Amino acid sequence: MVLLNQIKKYLENRKLSSNPLVAELQRALSRDRVLEDEVDRITHSTDESIFEGGTAGPVCFPISTEEVQSIMRIAQKFEHPVIPRGAGSGLAGGAVPLGAPIVVALTEMKEIQEVDLDNRIAWVEPGVINLELTDYLRPMGFHYAPDPSSQQICTIGGNVANNSGGPHCLADGVTDSHVLAIEVVLPDGEVCQFGGIDAEPTGLDLRGAFIGSEGTLGIATKIAVRLTPNPQDVQTILISFPTMRKAAETVSAVIAAGIVPAAMEAMDQRTIEVIENHIPSGYPTDVGAVLLIEVEGLPDGVEIETLRICEVAENHEALEIRIAQSSWQREALWKGRKGAFGASTYLAPNYYLHDTVVPRSELANVLDKVNQLAAENDLMLMNVFHAGDGNLHPLIVFDAEEEGTIERVHSVAAEIVKISIEAGGVLSGEHGIGIEKQEFMSELFTDEDLSHQNKLRYAFDPQCRINPGKILPTGHSCADIQTLHKPPEGIWV
DSSP states (O other), X not given: OHHHHHHHHHHHHHHSOSSHHHHHHHHHSOGGGEXXXXXXXXXXXXXXXXXXXXXXXOEXXXXXXXXXXXXXXXXXXXXXXXXXXXXXOOSSSTTOOSSXXXXXXXXXXXXXXXXXXXXXXXXEOTTOBHHHHHHHHGGGTEEOOOXXXXXXTOBXXXXXXHTOOOTTHHXXXXXXXXXXXXXXXXXXXXXXXXXXXXXXXXXXXXXXXXXXSTTSSXXXXXXXXXXXXOOSEEEEEEEEXXXXXXXXXXXXXXXXXXXXXXXXXXXXHHHHHHHHHHSOOOOOSSXXXXXXXXXXXXXXXXXXXXXXXXXXXXXXXXXXXXXXXXXXXHHXXXXXXXTHHHHGGGTOSEEEEOXXXXXXXXXXXXXXXXXHHHHHTTOEEEEEEBGGGTEEOEEEEEOXXXXXXXXXXXHHHHHHHHHHXXXXXXXXXXXXXXTTSGGGXXXXXXXXXXXXXXXXXXXXXXXXXXXXXXXXXXXXXXXXXXXXXXXXXXXXX
């Protein structure tokens, strides 16, 4: 028996990579879950953003917390950088490797481990798909509230990394409001739990610090999420306006009236037209803008809030108010909204997206400035965004093959950020900073602010080996690489 085990071990070792780092990773996991082929590495070198970095190093697919521990300890031994990766659906370059780090792909850690309906908590692994969790819970009368428009592919772990939002987060809040505890593997391989499910933890809010850190503090291996009861009643309203300004003013007026819908989305005329041409959803095409508003709750409350919203809209020159009369109509309206960005590829092969947030009272003014800026630079612009919380998604549609276009896109994109900040806004509502926005961090934060942010990061990762070169601008972090290239098609935002 001893001889057979020795022979087996000898044969296994013969199959291992000649690269010492890769070989050790293969021993810790298995040869088939540590990839070093060039094609595999290139495949894991991009996310859904338009940014390029380096090329992934070995790509690991752990299936347990213990295996993630092993990867981190090996990385520390070799002093090699590491980057965690979920579905790769991010839009800010957060999962784009800089250099050739070990990629820890968490897509195989996809188990819903425990559902506690009495306490409205579920423990899930980071690779669980957002929508699959809600589909799993729906027959039980619950759902997971944060709903990024990419929820068909994005993971809970990725949502935690970016503190993701979504159309229905207006009333319920983003990821941070729905994550109670996180099991985390630190850069040195230590396993910790941030937060708790039994009572509000005392001391430093490490759970809050970790959520939205974009994989720079450690790797989440287990997440306790809050479950939300399914609403008794849902009403979906489509309201059209002559201009986007009137739609934006209506958004502010609805909130000012003390009404907080579950969702309040805005789309301009160009967006409406491209949706109806390619994803027919029942939107009017002869209007300047539409609002898609959803109200949830008890039937009587839903009815009252729907009537109040309609009254506010009428007072702001609404052209038509349409209430979905069936689940089919509701689903069609949302299909159009969630397919808007994918449909933009029919206008031009490339697009550049910003994710900024401005005060609701400034929505109309900021949109006017952004539209004027695009027109002055001869660039096609689409506006479709989470209007209720002021989360803008100005979308520049263009052809990268046209000489000088990329330079103009970069210039306009930078100005959009500056306009948003000048209006009292912030850099990102849900997509994160990644490598896309790091150069603008100094526009929003002082050197002292950035220094403190860097100290927090170094407290977790003194060698800056975990997702290096992200979030903080050059001079405050490890490195940054930013290059625009052709984006993938069919992205939901």
